[in-house]
Amino acid sequence: MSLAASAPAASADPSTEPPAPSGARRWRAHLAVGLLALSLAVYVTNGLWRDPFGHGLSDNLGDQAFFEWLLGYGVYTLGHGSDPFFTDLLNVPWGVNLAANTSISVYTILFAPLTFLAGPQISYVTILTLNLAGSAFVWYLFLRRWLTPSTVAAALGGMFCGFAPGFISHANGHLNWTAGWVAPLVLWQVLRLRQPGRWLRNGLVLGLMLAAFFTIAAEGLFYTALASALFVVVWSLAGPVRGEAKAAAGTVLKACAVTGVVAGGLLAYPLYMHFAGPQTFSGTGYNQRYFAEDAAAYLSFASRSLAAVFGLGSDLGPNRTEETSYFGVPLVVLTLVSAVLVWRRAAPGRKATLRAILVTGGVFMVLSWGPRFNWMGEEWPEFPLPFALLAKLPLFDAALPLRLALVTACVVGIVLALVTQEIMDGRFTSPNVHSGISAAIVVALLPVFPLPVRHQERAPEPDFIADGTWQRYVSENGVLTALPFALNVHADGQRWQAYTMARGGPQFRMPGGYFLGPMTTGEEGREQAGRIGAPTLATDWLFTRAAIYGYVTELSNADRAQARADFAYWGVEAVFLPEKITGSDHMVLFRHAVETTATDLLGPPEEVDDVLLWRIRPGVDPIDR
Incomplete structure (x- = not known):
């Protein structure tokens, strides 16, 4: 089977190297x-090197966010002794099977020191x-x-x-x-x-x-x-x-x-x-x-x-x-x-x-x-x-x-x-x-001959996350999410969690996220077809629809009751909206529509650092009408 150029005959010894220079x-x-x-x-890759923190791959910001999440999870794995092939930090309350995703575990561990430092x-x-x-x-x-x-x-x-x-x-x-x-x-x-x-x-x-x-x-x-x-x-x-x-x-x-x-x-x-x-x-x-x-x-x-x-x-x-x-x-x-x-x-x-x-x-x-x-x-x-x-x-x-x-x-x-x-x-x-x-x-x-990969500006990490302010509004290992909920086309929320994991210390969990998982929840087994992300509930769809299409609907008390049930299902303690949200491929996301929907559903927000924050009280209507 030797391919050695100096010995093409069938009897070539695979250990024989072609004549080489000094x-x-x-x-x-x-x-x-x-x-x-x-x-x-x-x-x-020069577009990313010019500003690694502010530039993202415009043709696929979602996958970049997912791999950045995995790199952050590598630091979390070493610091907390967590399972490299399964996590409960995403897709609350069910978790994500990382072995069935592209988990790049060797990379996440080898590069954990660089991820922690930079x-x-x-x-x-x-x-x-x-x-x-x-x-x-x-x-x-x-x-x-x-x-x-x-x-x-x-x-x-x-x-x-x-x-x-x-x-x-x-x-x-x-x-x-x-x-x-x-x-x-x-x-x-x-x-x-x-x-x-x-x-x-x-x-x-x-x-x-x-x-x-x-x-x-x-x-x-x-x-x-x-x-x-x-x-x-x-x-x-x-x-x-x-x-x-x-x-x-x-x-x-x-x-x-x-x-x-x-x-x-x-x-x-x-x-x-x-x-x-x-x-x-x-x-x-x-x-x-x-x-x-x-x-x-x-x-x-x-x-x-x-x-x-x-x-x-x-x-x-x-x-x-x-x-x-x-x-x-x-x-x-x-x-x-x-x-x-x-x-x-x-x-x-x-x-x-x-x-x-x-x-x-x-x-x-x-x-x-x-x-x-x-x-x-x-x-x-x-x-x-x-x-x-x-x-x-x-x-x-x-x-x-x-x-x-x-x-x-x-x-x-x-x-x-x-x-x-x-x-x-x-x-x-x-x-x-x-x-x-x-x-x-x-x-x-x-x-x-290749051209450089395309890049675009992406939302900076909020001070609310970077400074650890979020810890005052969520219990230990509590559930927190950015609006809109993280998906492949708007994955900022998953990035915020990735950057938090990379620093070590306390961590929040989040519903949804960008990953591959089963079509439905609560039923295990490979007989289930795969899908991108978690099955959508009524409440996270409200925010996704508002972000992508700018669609704002008049909400009813039934919508608010559904939101109360959905938030209880996820165990969400607070949601927040940064000053800017990013869509892939230069997609314009309608932040104002997200804010309007959240305010109509949850009431007036608190202004905390550089985000709008809504606290979720278990068993209480999202808004007192």
């Missing part, structure tokens, strides 16, 4: 590529930047080790894998999906499983990796495992390497057994929580037919690519955070032509590897199209696709098909590295072909 030159090359990757990552805002942009840079750099190291001896070829492929349009799209909020470095590290270790006499060590290392990476990018790890398995099967069936694969099978199986025992033992509790713990559910609350990649998107350009500056961006994605392919016609053509050219010059063992890589990319491309074929925004229901057979299976039922295109993006990066190696080796005897492919690489990559 150590000093190699490390200088690594340093240069690392600095380039970091520079590009800072360029992409705040979740700083930790968030730091992780996002390091994820992007680390993904490109680790892919470079992987390609340099297993595929090509050329620094230039490996760097080009690595930069594309790290900054492909799909990963830039996910940089609009997703700390889990920007952790693209997980895939090459896992693949690296998978390729080492066949080393003779080292099955115990290699299996142990892979098991530890899987356990750690599960809490960073569980869905990405699942896709990496599928891609690895498909690659190994296709490669093993190739005639030139079949004997080599058979000889290594025993060692690989023993290593995999060790991996299963180690990873299974370490992940026993989080897996139990994910599949059978409280507040579990099936699916994600997202429609898989909607979150499928339009086939035309592969030929289009993303909204955060250089092509978009010239009006060539596409709106075929469900949102700007899920533009997962978007290679454009030039890059698609270049990839196909490059694959043919590399294939023609490959030795038999090398062809086995290339075939497995291309089959993996093709299969994941088709799976990314989802249960039904889509073209230019139109679904063709008469054309069911392979994903329809997988959609109801465990794990697949919680996967969004279009994200499978990220595997195809990495295959494109590998092909780019391969064809660049051919150029560097001077294997194109015709000067016209050499110059043509070199020019085609430039023409294909320029349109997909």
